[in-house]
Amino acid sequence: MTIPRAAKTLRRTRIQEEKEEQILEAALDVFSASGFRGSTIDQIAEVAGMSKPNLLYYFRTKEAMHRALIDRVLYTWLEPLRAFDAEGNPEAEIRSYIRRKLEMARDFPRESRLFANEVLQGAPHIEDELKGPLKELVDEKAEVIRAWAKSGKIVKCDPYHLIFSIWSTTQHYADFDVQVRAVLGQEHSGEGRFEDAARFLEQLFIGGLRPDPLEA
Amino acid sequence: MTIPRAAKTLRRTRIQEEKEEQILEAALDVFSASGFRGSTIDQIAEVAGMSKPNLLYYFRTKEAMHRALIDRVLYTWLEPLRAFDAEGNPEAEIRSYIRRKLEMARDFPRESRLFANEVLQGAPHIEDELKGPLKELVDEKAEVIRAWAKSGKIVKCDPYHLIFSIWSTTQHYADFDVQVRAVLGQEHSGEGRFEDAARFLEQLFIGGLRPDPLEA
């Protein structure tokens, strides 16, 4: 009798690697475009170019596919924030954080939308990740920012809301891409909008965080 | 033979008003939480407290319900931007725009999520509204901002990206509420977070848009 599920095998074969990769790629396409509830296994199967039971051979359920996808993407997604360096120059750190986040919005919009869909619908599948690893990382970086503010390197401000504002402004260009393009019109919808956005956001945040000269 | 659809009657009865109201209220609950594809008529019927065929007596299709809901909410949603006054003081106008948008995120999060879901998933049902009325309104207000920048009342910047950044930072507190609360932790998840956000955002935007003293 054969062991019916790839998950139960101990060593992963070459085919397993390839097919799981192929499936997660398709799943990213579909989940990011329709959210968990709005996506169907059939859609993913079609995009992946294989039969539905074949998908379910590699991932027992729709939830398992979604979870595997999230696990795979989450670590990478937090990389820019992790790179935030306490020792660095505040202005340069914030500038490069904005730039990195904007690059991710441009180059990995599906990943951004995957999380956006999930969080927007109440984060039923990633609540633990938000309250655990994400919160810990943000707490750590918020402490860095707080120290910068205290020492007068940047203006006194709430570090959490600063981080939220960088997240929201940058991810906006991935998550609300259709709206951004609709408003900018055809003539400004080229990739140049990311450079314009970078210029504006750097100006906004650098100017808005410049330490108050009266305090010192 | 009775006319089978309420939509075909010329005068709306009291019952029609009430039930349509009741349905749209339930539809807002469900659509904002799961997006169009992820929502079902049965869910809406249950929330509305009536049978599915009864819903379909007032709105022939799921799409019709969604459309009616969007039409009803869109105008109100754009009210704060419409109130943006060219004659006013730039700093005060921007400050009050931020405040109004934040109030809406706090008081009408479902409306915010309704649009967020829709836009996030490619805006298949509101593309026309985005490219038409929304774009026109934004174009008009962008011109106002551009004039302020030109006359040195605020720093020279791209007005469209300024508007995007106000939208994204404020709506973030509605659309990503779960994430905001998870990161802030239980102790800072009271309604005070909206005041903290308002304080930070006003500081950021007022500081970031202050005209460069070197130019004048």
Added chain:
DNA sequence: TGTAATGTTTACCAATCGGTCAAATTATCC
């Protein structure tokens, strides 16, 4: 090369989907 494990597919299932129908119930108005 044989064979056991791995991978793939066709056919299918019960549950749920959006939506219809006709019958039953309720409100309106003379």
Added chain:
DNA sequence: GGATAATTTGACCGATTGGTAAACATTACA
């Protein structure tokens, strides 16, 4: 109060949903 229009519902429809069973095909490896 009775006729007529408006409203409500249970039963139902075909299509789609997530997922299964089992036969079939392929691969890896001795």
